[in-house]
Amino acid sequence: MDQATLIAKLTGAVGADYIHTDPVALRAYNCDALTIYKGQPSAVVLPADTEQVQQVVRLCREAGVPLIPRGAGTCLSGGATPAPGGVLAVFVRMNQILEIDYENHLARVQPGVVNLHLSRETLPRGFHYAPDPSSQMACTIGGNAAENSGGAHCLKYGMTTNHIQGMTVVLASGDAVRLGSDGDEAPGLDLRGFFIGSEGTFAVTTELTVRLTPNPEGVRTMLACFKEVGDACRTVSEVIAAGAVPAAMELMDRYTIEAVEKVMQAGYPKDAGAVLLIELDGLPSSMRPLEALIHGICMRNACASFRAAQSEAERDSLWMGRKRAFGAFGAIAPAYYCLDGTVPRSKLAVVLEEFDRIAARYGLRITNVFHAGDGSLHPNVLFDDRVPGETARAVECGAEVLRACIRAGGVLSGEHGIGIEKKREMRDQFDAATLGIMERVRDAVDPEGIFNPGKILPGGDVEFPLAGASQPGGVARMAAAFSK
Ligand SMILES: Cc1cc2nc3c(=O)[nH]c(=O)nc-3n(C[C@H](O)[C@H](O)[C@H](O)COP(=O)(O)OP(=O)(O)OC[C@H]3O[C@@H](n4cnc5c(N)ncnc54)[C@H](O)[C@@H]3O)c2cc1C
Known part of the structure; x- marks a missing residue:
């Protein structure tokens, strides 16, 4: 199938208002939050439901063109950066919370639901969605599942994989299958766990059933400041070794403190070598002894100052510094x-x-x-x-x-x-035999390599040049293959 025919058929599948092919519009999609690698797609489609995703997958497979799923594009490892010439499927239209089952602590959502929107919806009823990446005001639950994302409170509550019960995915064949279940048990092989964290290289997720977590009765947020970052690090291991698992324990070093305080006033002391933001949650009576224990460990490790937030506004300010720290680096x-x-x-x-x-x-x-x-x-x-x-x-x-x-x-x-x-460093982490198993698994799930090629596994044809660098051969080959 040539490019013009593919574009015409994709337009038929999603509707003329929901496809971009203009090179200027496509530039907005040529990378994710890891902006140093780029890949220009040939089209961006915005499917409305599972059936449209199935049609898009079948068309890309028939044309031999890569299909790259994309949520909000906040990925920091280049996962949503398209293989050059590929088709990006973006889930902004699939952003509905389909059902909330408070009785069973579950929610059924489309992949484009923004992480924080689910908690905003359920908080008044006493529940939240626990995985909280710092990007949660933008990133989507589909993207979180593909990356098995974490967040500050995952220390106590577990990563995304611990909060996804079931999912519907569209395979390379175009078939839609249901993985996991809506109950606590899922018989057979754990395909749900297998697909979570596969970074859009196995399938396209079109629906997810996620767990809702009851809101804690009480929260205590503390700021411990240290002259030396090493003392803050030792405090962290000693706190956990003592059997106390806070809901969150975040460390910021002196450069981060400098950046944050330049941009916003979070209340971190500018002369500190490091600060620890520690949060406890649970029954207020159970938190008091834990706070005393943590305070003692901090002091034994040369903590220069220790305070607990006295109001919701102070807590918000302490967290704002942490959640917006990455953006603040622009100041330094x-x-x-x-x-x-x-x-x-x-x-x-x-x-x-x-x-x-x-x-x-x-x-x-x-x-x-x-x-x-x-x-x-x-x-x-x-x-x-x-x-x-x-x-x-x-x-x-x-x-x-x-x-x-x-x-x-x-x-x-x-x-x-x-x-x-x-992906280059995968060879430092894994031996050839282990990488070989990963390759065989990926080939079994997606034999023609349609989904998000050039990611995770080293080698292969698809390459991404560093921004500003000249394009290596792999990119040129992909582009040439597509324009046939
Ligand atoms: C400021 C900032 C702070 C961050 N903080 C954290 C943090 O605390 N913890 C953390 O884990 N991450 C963090 N991230 C990284 C990022 O937000 C997460 O990886 C997030 O899960 C990506 O979601 P997204 O919707 O933006 O997905 P995208 O970036 O669009 O895509 C990410 C990957 O998921 C795949 N994908 C997306 N949707 C689907 C789908 N429906 N089906 C199949 N595959 C799909 C894509 O192909 C890609 O490989 C941060 C990023 C930024 C910019």
Whole structure:
């Protein structure tokens, strides 16, 4: 099928108002939040329901053209950046909360529902959707499922996979199948778990049944400030080792504090080397002894000041600084590259020291703001993308940071996924036999490689050039194949 025929048939499937092919409009979709890699799609379609998604999948397969699912495009590993010449399916029209079953603590939603919108809907009835990525005001539940996203409160409540009970997905054949169940048990192989975190490379999700969590009776939010980041790290492991699992435990280093306080007044002391934002939730009576325990551990680790938020406004302000920290980096650097390796909690302090040494070798700065309780790091390499060669240097620096996480017994990704960003380092994490199994599994699910090619697994034909760099052969080949 040639390009003109494919576009005509896609238009027939979704309607003329719901397809973009104009190159200017398509530019808005050529990357996700990892803006250093680009890929220009040939069309963007906005399907309205599962049947339209099935038609789009069948057409792309027939034409031999990649299909890339996209939610809000907030992915930080390039997952939603299209293989050049591919068709992007965006779920802005599939944004309905279909059913809320308070009796069974479940909600049935379309993939384009914004994460925070579900909690906003259910909070007045005493429930919320627990996984809370910092991007929750924009990212979608379909994207969260594809990335198995985490968030500040996932320390206590678990990642996205712990909150998805069932899902409807459209396979490469065009068949729609239901994975998991609406009950607590799902017989047979756990295909639901298998598809969660597959980053849009296995199927397109068109409906999800998610768990709703009762709102806690009480919440206590504390800010512990330290002169040395190492002391804050040791506090984190000691708190968890003592058997206290807070709802959230977030660490911000001095560069992050500087950026946040420049942009908004969150109330973090500007002279601190690190702050820990610790939140407890549950019955107020059960939180008092835990707060005392945590306070004691902080003080033993040279905590310079410790306070608990005295009002909802103060709590909001403390959280605002954390949730908007990434945006604030714009105040201290022209560009940043956000990574997410995970290490055992006990290794946090030594790994952060290693990051400083790596940054010094590259003549760059690394800031850290992360989910400390589960060792899920977000090192941000600050750089100036206007300086020739500095983007490539930041990427190399980032690769070293990821390898340092692996050496410390950690993993390549805590929550942002592998995407384009970390696929090269998959060879540092996994041996050839393990990568071979992953390839065979992907080939079994999507034999023609229609869904989101060029992601997760190293090798393959599809390549994404660094922004500003000349295009390597793989991209040119993909574009040429499509224009036939
Ligand atoms: C400021 C900021 C803060 C962030 N904080 C966090 C955080 O705390 N925790 C965290 O985990 N992540 C975080 N992220 C990363 C990002 O928000 C998450 O990965 C999120 O889940 C992506 O959702 P999305 O709707 O934007 O998906 P997209 O970016 O559009 O897509 C992400 C992936 O999902 C696939 N996909 C999307 N929809 C579907 C579908 N319906 N079917 C199949 N595949 C699909 C895409 O192909 C892609 O591979 C942050 C990002 C930003 C910019």
